[in-house]
Amino acid sequence: MSTVSIEATSSHILDNPAWAALTGPHAHFAERVGRAARYPADVAPFYAVSDLDDLRAWADLASLVGPGGTASVRGVTEAPAGWEVVRTGHGVQLVDTGLRAEHDPEAVRLGPDDVPEILDLVARTEPGPYLSRTVEMGIYLGIRHQGRLIALAGERLHPPGWTEISAVCTDPDHRGRGLATRLVRAVAAGIKERGEQPFMHARATNANAIRLYESIGFTLRRRTVFSLVRRTEAAVLEETA
Template sequence: MSTSVLPVASRSPEAPHVLDNAAWAALTGPHARFAERVGRAARYPLDVSPFTALADPSDPRAWDDLAALVGPGTVTPVSGATVPPAGWETVRSGHGVQLVATALHSEPAPEAVRLGPGDVPEILELVAETEPGPFLPRTVELGTYLGIRHRGRLIAMAGERLRPPGWTEISAVCTHPDHRGRGLATRLVRAVAAGIRERGDTPFLHAAASNTTAIRLYESIGFTLRRATESVRVRTPDRRQEQTAGPCRCDA
């Protein structure tokens, strides 16, 4: 990876960037129509996206709101958080990177077709084959998804996911293994970016920190590494068990 990431401490806490908490910014902004929200916590419907976000991951009240939103003893991912409060179980943690389009050449792809709800079964098959990240039955509703077909079969796709104000995330970039090496993913990324820029937004994307091949590709076509990202999958406290157990009695 050729570009360094600014330490978190170097960013001013008084002026956080909208992409520092992109899921929250999307759910309280352009994607508010999807938001299921309790106070300082919000999430997408479970058949749309797994993203769950907090207004401030350092605020214990936001975690209390999240527990109320998703319910006791529930496993949920939390974007932008690293350590949950006491009583929460960390099931898994992940490291990624966030890249922004600084020199990306965007242009339509004449061979690309718009994908919609009727294409979801094919999309899910391609996602299962290529594993670009989570894609659910209604994810296609989040924005424009474009695909390329070969002899009627969907072989490559890319689309839009998070939409913080002024920005749109490119996601679900994938190509069937039998058709890789032809630049299909790059053409689709450029085409999706063209649509994003037409409405005045700037493209960005996320990748797993371990996926150095994809990161190098994105950098080579005009994305710049902005920062490292972290996320956790947590289990909410099971208040029902606490209530069942009742107070502890210790006899002297």
């Protein structure tokens, strides 16, 4: 049984950033069936559909998720026929409205050879999902202390004109030194040099992270609800009947 995250549709591109990315700059990653798409399982745990009100998109999603599969769906409180809501959670989306972007002389670009260290830091700090090929989604920067990776931030979802800053984390023994802020600003510098705008996501319960991001120039754009939905056996039987 797979667990995935899916972005909902709206008139603004950031209301459906995963779909915009998978049908735009990240199309080379997309595993797609009609109106539904996903990243490879070792890149990111995100699925997306073109329109949550389109039952054809849900049917395509069912094909991607598979029998009994689950999906974390943005903006859905009632699932359509063939799906059930398992639980819900809350998040926030923030956009850059005044961030001072600047390169950091201590920040180094990370690549595939650094993945074991990245995964170790992520496991200890839990900034969100990070997999063996997530590093391929964009530029990831780190700061080292005596050769050991102690802070991380990088680029994840990439809708046209926007890039998400994600995986912001600092080793517990090195917090309070502003490393996260420095890396967010450094990642943002690269984003803005491409003529794009940074945005971020955070758990609504992570008040400390939200305060930090707002203090350095991000503004809350919207609050979001994520529902974990499961494809039911009924849906499987209907398809095969």
